[in-house]
Amino acid sequence: MHPIPIFYYHSVGGPRPHSLDLHNFRRHLELLRLHGFETVTVADLVLHPAPQRKRAALAFDDGLLDNYTHALPLLLEYGCRATFYVVPGYDSVTRWVQPRSGRWSDVPRAGYTLPFPSMSPAQRSELVSYGMEIGSHSYTHRKLGRVPVADLAHETRDSKLRLEDELGREVCTFCYPYGSFNRAVLRAVQEAGYQAACSTIPGYFSSSPSRFWLRRFLVESPAYFEAVLTGRAFSPKALAPLFFRHAAQWIRALFTAAADIASGPNHIVPSVDPIPEARRTEPPSHG
Secondary structure: OOOOOEEEEOOEOOOOOOOEOHHHHHHHHHHHHHOOOEEEOHHHHHHOOOOOOOEEEEEEEOOEHHHHHHHHHHHHHOOOOOEEEEOHHHOOOEEEEOOOOOOEEOOOOOOOOEEEEEOOHHHHHHHHHOOOEEEEOOOOOOOHHHOOHHHHHHHHHHHHHHHHHHHOOOOOEEEOHHHOEEHHHHHHHHHOOOOEEEOOOOOOHHHOOOOOOEOOEOOOOHHHHHHHHOOOOOOHHHHHHHHHHHHHHHHHHHHHHHHHHOOOOOEEEOOOOOOOOOOOOOOOOOO
């Protein structure tokens, strides 16, 4: 069986360096075509397994407008399908980035000069009309591992119900904001009726320990994208250039992970990206 990758993105074609540039994104799509991959939604991977086919999934977190204006035309040009994880409580929110620090704010602030508006409900419906999947990225994009248990149903169940009412179809999959979840969050996601949920832990779909803990790759470099496609994501040769570029960040991530794991018995997943190949489109640990 060929390894199945799920690649995920945030901003595409927006202000650099807080967004994946369109040249690299186009190259990703070209590599999928070159290697004969069929792109499917995350729901398709879970609900309609086809282990003998070369499949990959593309996912876009945060519901940013540039996913609709910049990524969608290229997806249609290359005949690709994808999953868009949206935040319905952010429909009227424009997020702002401080260029030097890379930090984000949900309200206008001095020095935060790069705008990242959100998609509208009408644009989400249009994505569905093109065969794309809409999934929930929670109602208000909170770090769910730190949210009171009493609030989890709002973030998981209510976001699902709102999107289903809007789209007129089932919302099957969920994506944990910031990659943060614990046992209580897992339980809330399952009780809300989702079929699967995505993490930010790097790894192939087939190696995921649970369908509510799906592994994905956050990749910018076309060279590493191709390594993931060809089953070499963790080969020393593929990882070496990334290590030298990101060594300090990885070391910080390991210390953060150790601290998170030690924080309590309910914690399962640290809210960090161990392989931060693409520049994040949010503050550190945002997802």
